[in-house]
Amino acid sequence: MHEMALCESILGILREQAGRDDFSKVERVCLEVGPLSGVETDALRFGFDVVMRGSLAEGATLDIVTPPATAWCWPCSETVAISERFDPCPECGSHQLQVTSGEEMRIKELEVS
Numbered sequence: 001m002h003e004m005a006l007c008e009s010i011l012g013i014l015r016e017q018a019g020r021d022d023f024s025k026v027e028r029v030c031l032e033v034g035p036l037s038g039v040e041t042d043a044l045r046f047g048f049d050v051v052m053r054g055s056l057a058e059g060a061t062l063d064i065v066t067p068p069a070t071a072w073c074w075p076c077s078e079t080v081a082i083s084e085r086f087d088p089c090p091e092c093g094s095h096q097l098q099v100t101s102g103e104e105m106r107i108k109e110l111e112v113s
């Protein structure tokens with residue numbers, strides 16, 4: 001499962017930060033998951049609990065926020081918000097869009113102790 005691997009890499013980042021910033025417990029992780037990233041948030045939550053078990057982030061709260069995706073509309077010559085990859089432009093209905101954000105996943109906030 002793709003989301004398991006993502007959780008493993010999140011744990012890697014947490015361990016690295018714990019070593020650098022000198023904390024031993026993670027209380028809350030806020031993840032920003034782009035709507036076009038293809039990540040299943042339910043699977044991510046499940047994977048998170050499994051992967052964090054026995055680690056510094058065991059029992060940590062996982063918050064997932066999904067920012068709107070954006071795309072450049074050629075006919076409008078401006079950036080518009082979309083919710084799906086193949087959405088038409090909400091302004092002019094054109095499909096000549098180039099996705100500019102919404103595919104990324106990153107740790108937005110960490111609460112540690």
Ligand SMILES: [Zn+2]
Binds near residue numbers: 092094
């Ligand atoms: Zn447009």
